[in-house]
Amino acid sequence: MMTDSEVQVFIDGIKNYFMTVSDSKAVVGTPYLINANKSPYSDYTGVIEVSGIRKGKVYVLAARAMLRHFLLSLGEKNISSELIIDIVGEVANTISGNVREQFGSQFVISTPTIIEGKNDSIEDVNQAFSVPFRWKSYTGYLVVCLK
């Protein structure tokens, strides 16, 4: 399980990401432990595998409309499916990479993989927590499961 301060590191990561790259802040909701009956899902999921001193996965879930709007805010003119898939992985990668400042260099992260559609691969759902966040009118989720 993770400590409150470790959860806060990920919350700060979400806030910092959207505050830095977009014209709107992300508003973070209350984190909650998920279970098999209450597992978030969305159109796309960026997955980062964690190894080293901690083991587990970090997921970023977002709707296609949110990712499309986000890419437009970055200055993209031609939004392709390839870009939409790419950006959800990049958000997951960036937030996961940033937490190494607190977790240290032995917190090893993989390159992102992307799941389209409902995500049934959240591991150890009874030990994972979800952080809902709103960016503009959209809701996304950061799900973290670390041992």
Next chain:
Amino acid sequence: MIVDDSLAVRRKIERCAKAREGVTVLMAVNGRDAITLFKTEMPDLVTMDLTMPELGGVECIKVLANLNPKVHILVVSALSDKVTALAAIKNGAEGFLKKPFSDEALAIALTELLETESYET
């Protein structure tokens, strides 16, 4: 040359680089492709991600710096811990821009490296 496995990041850096006059942009999606492209094109400046498939950025920086010790390499990465930053600098990188980054921060970082080049020539 922009080296990053993210299409969105490559395009963001490309837009910033092309805002400057006389800049030709090359792009590679991993360290292995970057080395191949570098050998034929010999770019003056490289932005380098660190977490990439095939060959990661820290190893790639070492190869590029050996091929051309005068190349300017800016690391653009989410891996912002001190150990990783020092490894990149030790292998030949000159600057480190932490992801996520604003357009303004990228422009400043690129300008700083290009001004270093003008002082040297």
